[in-house]
Amino acid sequence: MASRLLxxxxxLSLLSVSSPLPSQTLLDAAEILSDSGFVSxxxxxxxxxxxxxPLSPSLTIFSPTDLAFLEHGQPxxxxxxxxLSPLPLSLQSLKSLxxxxxxxxxxxxxxxxLTSSPSDDYVSLNGVRIDGSPIFDDGSLMIxxxxxxxxxxxxxxxxxxxxxxxxxxxxxxxxxxxxxLRSRGYSVMASFxxxxxxxxxxxxTALTLFAPFDDAMNMKGYSGNFSVYPSIFRRHVLPCKxxxxxxxxxxxxxxxxxxxxxxxIDVTKYGNNLMxxxxxIASPDLYYGESIVVHGLQEVLVVPERPQTLAESPSDxxxxxxxx
Numbered sequence: 001m002a003s004r005l006l007x008x009x010x011x012l013s014l015l016s017v018s019s020p021l022p023s024q025t026l027l028d029a030a031e032i033l034s035d036s037g038f039v040s041x042x043x044x045x046x047x048x049x050x051x052x053x054p055l056s057p058s059l060t061i062f063s064p065t066d067l068a069f070l071e072h073g074q075p076x077x078x079x080x081x082x083x084l085s086p087l088p089l090s091l092q093s094l095k096s097l098x099x100x101x102x103x104x105x106x107x108x109x110x111x112x113x114l115t116s117s118p119s120d121d122y123v124s125l126n127g128v129r130i131d132g133s134p135i136f137d138d139g140s141l142m143i144x145x146x147x148x149x150x151x152x153x154x155x156x157x158x159x160x161x162x163x164x165x166x167x168x169x170x171x172x173x174x175x176x177x178x179x180x181l182r183s184r185g186y187s188v189m190a191s192f193x194x195x196x197x198x199x200x201x202x203x204x205t206a207l208t209l210f211a212p213f214d215d216a217m218n219m220k221g222y223s224g225n226f227s228v229y230p231s232i233f234r235r236h237v238l239p240c241k242x243x244x245x246x247x248x249x250x251x252x253x254x255x256x257x258x259x260x261x262x263x264x265i266d267v268t269k270y271g272n273n274l275m276x277x278x279x280x281i282a283s284p285d286l287y288y289g290e291s292i293v294v295h296g297l298q299e300v301l302v303v304p305e306r307p308q309t310l311a312e313s314p315s316d317x318x319x320x321x322x323x324x
Contacts, residue, residue, distance in 0.1 A: 029136045029143055033063060036135050038145060040069035044080065058088040060142040062125070063135065064149045072149060078304075081107035082152045088142050091133065094123045100252035102268045109278045109304065110152050111268055113253040126154040153264075154253075173289030177209070180287045186211040186296060192233040207292045208238040210265075210276065212300045220300050234259035235301050241293050244284035247274060263303060277301050 026045055034042035041063040062083045069075075084106040094103075095118055102111035103125065116124040123130045131145035174193060181190035189211035217232075237259045247267065256265040265276045274281060276297075283296030 025138060025141050029061070029141055032136050033143065036145075038063045038066065038135070040064075040066045044074075048080070058086065058140045060085040060087055060089040060144070062130070062144050062146045062150065064146055068146075068148050075149060078107055079149065079152065081105060082110055082112075082150055083146075085112070088140055090137075090142065091123060091130070091144075094125075094130070100269075102252060102270070107152065109266070109302075111266075111278075112150060113154065126150045173287075173291035176289055177287045177292050177294050181211055181294065184283070184286065184296065185214055186286075188212075188214050188217045189233075189236070192229065195233075206239075206241040206290075208240060208242045209292060209294045210236045210238075210281075210297050210301065211286070211294055212236070212297045213282070216297070216299050220302075231260060231303065232300070235263045235303065236297075238265070243288060243293055244281075244295065247281075247284075247295075260303075263301075265301070 026048075030042045030046040033039075033045065041061075045061070062085075064083070082105050085103050086106060087104065089103065094114065095116075097114050097118075099114060099117045101114040103114065104111055112125045114123075114125060115127050116122060125146075128146050128148045128150055131147070134142050134144050136143040178190045178193050181187065181193065189209065193209065235258050238256055239259060240256075242256075250267050252267070252269045254267040256267065258265060268275050268278070279301060280298045281295050282298045285293065286296045287294040
């Protein structure tokens with residue numbers, strides 16, 4: 001428990017360093033990678049050095065083997081970002097973390113999950129083992145070899161016995177929830193809820209609604225853009241009731257399905273803090289009724305952009321690549 005409480009403080013202290021990572025450091029690391037038999041990643045790192053250097057003052061790179069590149073082809077830029085963490089992670093620091101700890105990556109809204117425990121004689125992330133000692137370590141840049149690419153969709157989805165999927169009969173939960181939302185600065189989501197009211201009542205479905213503030217909706221430019229309303233509402237609704245206590249009881253890294261096909265909610269914990277898709281829950285249990293639970297959010301849950309391939313990236317590095 002102490003390790004979990006200290007983890008957010010450690011991450012913040014590491015991210016507070018302001019000096020940029022020199023491009024030359026990445027070029028030196030690419031040369032060592034090539035000499036160590038990780039030629040594919042060395043070439044990729046060499047080409048991306050100017051793009052990556054300004055992003056973080058420190059970096060940990062998890063390098064798949066040449067065989068993994070051969071089997072999967074050149075990965076998309078988003079998959080590569082998922083193998084980069086803005087923290088200088090030593091093997092010792094990874095071993096000291098409790099199981100299911102999350103490691104931030106350069107891919108927005110995606111974290112690596114520690115799948116080993118301190119008692120193990122190895123370290124694994126997303127079910128993939130890290131190869132022993134680092135290939136490169138200069139204090140600010142760490143590189144570890146891994147046998148396979150990490151899966152960005154990796155997660156542990158668990159059933160929750162206290163989750164209610166349906167209710168019997170009719171009640172006033174939806175109307176009451178709408179009134180509460182309007183009174184607390186969530187009028188846009190209240191309107192969405194009103195529009196969907198008859199559909200959900202007909203199904204006697206129990207729901208969890210994650211409601212972003214009106215200001216967050218306005219900042220994204222969603223107000224008045226009717227074409228995106230169905231997607232926005234459905235990605236913020238779970239077909240099941242999860243109270244704040246239910247969410248806290250979930251395992252770190254749990255994945256929850258929403259009414260928007262293909263859109264998942266990742267539950268991550270940083271000490272006592274809980275986030276969904278890296279968005280903080282501002283008002284837990286804003287409303288709790290028989291048919292619906294509402295939690296207020298600081299920001300809007302966004303649909304990830306289509307993965308950008310290396311050839312499509314602004315740097316226009318022009319690599320030949322297959323599908324990953």
